[in-house]
Amino acid sequence: MRTTTVGDVTILLPDLDPEDLDQVTDLFDDEVRDVLFDGVSWRGGQLADRSIRGCRITSADLGEVSWEAGALYGCEIVGTDLSGATLTGISIERCAFTGSRFTGTRLIDVRLKDILFDNCRFDYATLNRVSAAGSVAFTNCTFGHGNWSSCRLPGIALRSCVLGHLELESCRLDGADLRGNRLHDLRTPLDNLKGVFLGEDQLSDLTRLTVEALNIALRAEG
Incomplete structure (x- = not known):
């Protein structure tokens, strides 16, 4: 069993042997198992009720894909472009995403469990009603100008x-580990940060957020 730990979060990772994977280029069936997709392009494709299990996807172009319902289980996704994709109502479990791009991607009603996102870009990405049903961690990721709304992500690590x-907006992050991040440009009501874990070096950023949230005017004496 392969695991990794980020802060206090332990994640069960996929354990794939490339020698056991047959390389293919197309999704022929509603359920695909134990294959390698390398350098494939499904840009703009329409996927519905698809299940992809025990697969490795590398250097693929999945930009603007629309995937509704189905599951991604026990997969490794490396150096893959999902920019502009829309993922709706799918379950993602025991997967590792490395060096992949989610620029402008929309995740709606997506369920996450035992997921690691490492060195991924989520600039301008939208997460709406995304929930964590188990361990989830983001490390060395970029979320510039993104939007999370009505997400339930307790205990995750960023x-x-x-x-x-x-x-x-209206997110639940209680128990989330936000240590090691700059918060000064985060845009959020303070109640979204209820119960999170921060480091002492982040107190100045938290103070700035508080001042802005309460519309406090700072003036010099005299």
Whole structure:
């Protein structure tokens, strides 16, 4: 069993042997298992009720894909472009995403469990009603100008990420580990940060957020 730990979060990772995977280029069936997709392009494709299990997807172009319902389980996704994709109502479990791009991607009613996102870009991405049913971690990711709304992500880890101009709306993040991130450009009501874990070096950023949230005017004495 392969695991990794980010902060206090332990994630069960896929355990794939490339020698056991047959390389293919197309999704022929509603359920695909134990194959390698390398350098494929499904740009703009329409996927419905598809299940992809135990697969490795590398250097693929999945930009502007629309995927509704189905599951992604036990997969490794490396260096893959999902920019502009829309993922709706799918379950993603025991997967690792490395060096992949989610610029402008929309995740709607997506369920996450045992997921690692490492060195991924979520600039301008939208997460709406995304929920964590188990361990989830983001490391060295970028979330510039993204928007999270009505998400339920308790206990997740976001470590060493860039959160510049990320907007949070009606999100539940209690128990989330936000240590190692700059918060000064985070755009959120303070109640979205209820119960999160921060480091002492982030107190100045939290103070700035508080001053802005309460519309406090700072004036010099005299």
